[in-house]
Amino acid sequence: MTRSGGRRPPRTARARTPRGESRVGTRFEVEVGPIAHGGFCVARHEGRAVFVRHALPGEQVVVVVTEGTEGDRFWRADAVEVLVPSAHxxxxxxxYAGPDACGGCDLQHVAVPHQRELKAAVVAEQLRRLAGLDLAVTVEAVPGDTPPGSGLGWRTRQRYAHLPDGRQAMRKHRSHDLVPVDHCLLESPDPAAHLVRDVSFDVAGDGFWQVHPGAPAILVEAVLAGLDPRPGESALDLYAGVGLFARFLADRVGDARRVTMVEGDRAASGHAAANVPGAPALAGDVATVLGRLPVEPVDLVVLDPPREGAKRAVVEQVVARTPRAVAYVACDPAALARDVATFAEHGYALASLRAFDLFPMTHHVECVAHLVKSDSDLR
Structure with missing residues (x-):
C-alpha cells in the first residue's frame, strides 16, 4: 500500500479565518462525555462542544483551551487537573506523556485493557453513524509488546526529530513544536523482522512494513480466515505493498499467476514482484490501474488502503468484478465505515469484523472487515 516507512508527518492545525477573540488558555471545569474518533473525549461547555485530550469518560476535570475562538462551534482542550478520576x-x-508534552500517545493515562474497550466503542460508533450498522466490537490484544501486556516496547521502527543542539525530540500534538525526549517507551528493543509464517519478505530500508511485531502474522491470519481462498480461484490484492497478503493468497489458490497485485509505490511494487514470483505486479494509482484493466470477474479481493480509505471510485471498480468475498484491512474506522456503506449500496454486506490493538497507548486501531455479496452462499 502507499504508505511511508516511518512516522507520518505531524498533523497540524489548519489555518482558518478567526471567528472572534481567541480563547486559547481559557480554563474551566467540565464533565467529560464519550470517547470519540481521534484520541479525545467530547465535553460541553455553555452549549459548545469541547474536544478534550488526556481525559476519560465520566471524569470531572479542569481543561485549558488549546485551539478555539469565541465564534467557533467547538474548541480543543487539554485536561490539566482531574477533580473526579475514572476508575480506569x-x-x-x-x-513525556501529557498536556503540552509529546503528542505521540493519546491514551497513556488509561489502563491498557480499557484502552481497547474505548477503541472498540469508537469503531462501533463509526459503523453505526456512517454505515448504519449496529455491531458489537471487541479489540483484540496482539502479542509483541515489551514487557508483555504493558502496551510498550512494540514500535519496531521509530524516527525522532532533532533540536538545533542535536538532542532527539518528539513533536507536540497538532504542532511542529519539539519536546526533548531521551527515549520513547513505545520503541521496540528489536528491529522489524520481515518474516511471516517462515516466509522472508524483501522490503526497502524506508519502505512500509507494519511497526507492531505481531501485526503481519495476525493480519494475514484474519484475511485468509475471512476469504477462505480455494484452489483455482483468482484474486486482486489492492494497495498490495510488498505483497504480504498476495504471497499467502498465491499459496492457497495454487498459482501465483492468478493473484494480481496493484500498488501505488513503484519501489514497493518491485519488491512485491520479487516476494511473489509469478504474480503480476502493477504499479500505479489503484483507481487508475483498475480503470485500465478489463472488467473481468474475480473471486477474491484484498483491500489495504491508506488512512483515507479506498473511496467510492475503487469500491465501485471492485464490485464491478463481482468477487464472492472481499477482505478490507483498515487503519481508520471512519474511512472503513464509509467504504462499507458504499459496498452495501452495491449488494455487499459486512459478514464479520475483527479489530486489533496494533498501536497501544494511541487511539489508532486496525480492523479487518469481511464482505460478501448478499446473494452469496458464503455466510
Missing part, C-alpha cells in the same frame, strides 16, 4: 485512570508510564 493510571499514571502514564512515560514522563
Amino acid at each position: 485512570r493510571v499514571v502514564p508510564p512515560c514522563p
Whole structure:
C-alpha cells in the first residue's frame, strides 16, 4: 500500500479565518462525555462542544483551551487537573506523556485493557453513524509488546526529530513544536523482522512494513480466515505493498499467476514482484490501474488502503468484478465505515469484523472487515 516507512508527518492545525477573540488558555471545569474518533473525549461547555485530550469518560476535570475562538462551534482542550478520576485512570508510564508534552500517545493515562474497550466503542460508533450498522466490537490484544501486556516496547521502527543542539525530540500534538525526549517507551528493543509464517519478505530500508511485531502474522491470519481462498480461484490484492497478503493468497489458490497485485509505490511494487514470483505486479494509482484493466470477474479481493480509505471510485471498480468475498484491512474506522456503506449500496454486506490493538497507548486501531455479496452462499 502507499504508505511511508516511518512516522507520518505531524498533523497540524489548519489555518482558518478567526471567528472572534481567541480563547486559547481559557480554563474551566467540565464533565467529560464519550470517547470519540481521534484520541479525545467530547465535553460541553455553555452549549459548545469541547474536544478534550488526556481525559476519560465520566471524569470531572479542569481543561485549558488549546485551539478555539469565541465564534467557533467547538474548541480543543487539554485536561490539566482531574477533580473526579475514572476508575480506569493510571499514571502514564512515560514522563513525556501529557498536556503540552509529546503528542505521540493519546491514551497513556488509561489502563491498557480499557484502552481497547474505548477503541472498540469508537469503531462501533463509526459503523453505526456512517454505515448504519449496529455491531458489537471487541479489540483484540496482539502479542509483541515489551514487557508483555504493558502496551510498550512494540514500535519496531521509530524516527525522532532533532533540536538545533542535536538532542532527539518528539513533536507536540497538532504542532511542529519539539519536546526533548531521551527515549520513547513505545520503541521496540528489536528491529522489524520481515518474516511471516517462515516466509522472508524483501522490503526497502524506508519502505512500509507494519511497526507492531505481531501485526503481519495476525493480519494475514484474519484475511485468509475471512476469504477462505480455494484452489483455482483468482484474486486482486489492492494497495498490495510488498505483497504480504498476495504471497499467502498465491499459496492457497495454487498459482501465483492468478493473484494480481496493484500498488501505488513503484519501489514497493518491485519488491512485491520479487516476494511473489509469478504474480503480476502493477504499479500505479489503484483507481487508475483498475480503470485500465478489463472488467473481468474475480473471486477474491484484498483491500489495504491508506488512512483515507479506498473511496467510492475503487469500491465501485471492485464490485464491478463481482468477487464472492472481499477482505478490507483498515487503519481508520471512519474511512472503513464509509467504504462499507458504499459496498452495501452495491449488494455487499459486512459478514464479520475483527479489530486489533496494533498501536497501544494511541487511539489508532486496525480492523479487518469481511464482505460478501448478499446473494452469496458464503455466510
